Amino acid sequence: xxxxxxxxxxxxxxxxxxxxxxxxxxxxxxxxxxxxxxxxxxxxxxxxxxxxxxxxxxxxxxxxxxxxxxxxxxxxxxxxxxxxxxxxxxxxxxxxxxxxxxxxxxxxxxxxxxxxxxxxxxxxxxxxxxxxxxxxxxxxxxxxxxxxxxxxxxxxxxxxxxxxxxxxxxxxxxxxxxxxxxxxxxxxxxxxxxxxxxxxxx
Numbered sequence: 356x357x358x359x360x361x362x363x364x365x366x367x368x369x370x371x372x373x374x375x376x377x378x379x380x381x382x383x384x385x386x387x388x389x390x391x392x393x394x395x396x397x398x399x400x401x402x403x404x405x406x407x408x409x410x411x412x413x414x415x416x417x418x419x420x421x422x423x424x425x426x427x428x429x430x431x432x433x434x435x436x437x438x439x440x441x442x443x444x445x446x447x448x449x450x451x452x453x454x455x456x457x458x459x460x461x462x463x464x465x466x467x468x469x470x471x472x473x474x475x476x477x478x479x480x481x482x483x484x485x486x487x488x489x490x491x492x493x494x495x496x497x498x499x500x501x502x503x504x505x506x507x508x509x510x511x512x513x514x515x516x517x518x519x520x521x522x523x524x525x526x527x528x529x530x531x532x533x534x535x536x537x538x539x540x541x542x543x544x545x546x547x548x549x550x551x552x553x554x555x556x557x
Contacts, residue, residue: 380522381511382408384472386529387415387520388542397448400539403504404457404525406469406477413506416455416477418498419535420445426481426499430454433499435484440493444535446500456481458497459527463487472525495531 387403400419407414422429424443427436433454446455456478457471458464463486468478481499484492491497506514514520532538 380524381405381413381515383469384525386418386523386525387511387515388523388539390519390521392517392519398504402529402535402538402542403447403520404471404530406455406471406503408511410508412508413511414449415504415506416446416457416500417504418444418457418530419532419538421535422501426454429501430481430499433484434482435487435492436481436499438489438492439484439497439499441498442494444498444500446502447504449503449505451502453479453502454481455479455500455503456483456497457500457530458483458487458491459531460496461487461491472530473527475525475527475530495533498531 383405385405385408387401387405389398389401389403393399393401401417402419403415404418405413405415421442421444425436426433426439426441426443429443430436445451456468457475458468458478459475461474461476464476464478464483467480467483467486468476471477484497487497511520515522529538529542534541
C-alpha cells in the first residue's frame with residue numbers, strides 16, 4: 356500500500372491520478388469532472404471545485420457556469436461589486452442567494468478567507484473585493500459565484516466509485532480558465548496519459 360507521503364510526492368511530480376485512486380484523494384482543492392452518466396442532470400458537463408471535504412460531507416462550487424448577469428445585479432449589497440470587472444457564476448443549486456468569492460494571487464485573503472490551493476482563496480464575504488487592487492477585481496483573478504453543491508457523508512465517495520465523477524488536483528489555471536464554457540469539453544477530451552490538471556486556461 357502506498358504511504359501518504361508517497362502520494363504527496365506523486366502529486367507534486369504532476370502525475371495523473373488513476374481512476375481507482377481518485378476516491379482516496381478527495382479533499383479541499385480537488386476538481387471533479389462529470390461523466391457522461393450525469394447527462395440530463397443538473398451536473399451534466401460540470402467542472403466542480405471541492406472547497407470543503409470531511410467526514411460530515413462535501414461542498415463544491417461549479418466553476419464552468421458563467422451567467423449573463425453582473426454580480427451587482429444579483430447581489431446589489433456586496434460592497435465593491437460595482438467595480439468588479441466580470442460576470443456572476445452559478446456555483447450550484449444549494450442556497451443560490453449565498454455568494455462566494457474565489458480570488459487568486461493575493462495574500463490579502465489570508466485572514467478573511469480559506470486557502471483552497473496554492474494562492475487561490477475562498478471567502479463567503481465577497482465584500483472583501485474592497486481589499487483587492489483595482490486590477491485584481493477582474494475575472495482572471497477573482498470570480499463571484501451564487502450558490503454551491505453539497506453531498507452528505509460518504510455520498511460523493513459513492514458517486515466517484517460508481518464512475519459519475521473523475522477527479523484531479525486543482526490548479527489556478529484550471530479554476531480561472533479564460534474559456535469556462537468549453538472547459539468541460541477540453542478536459543474530458545484531454546489524453547489521460549497526461550496530467551489533465553495541467554490543462555491551460557486558454
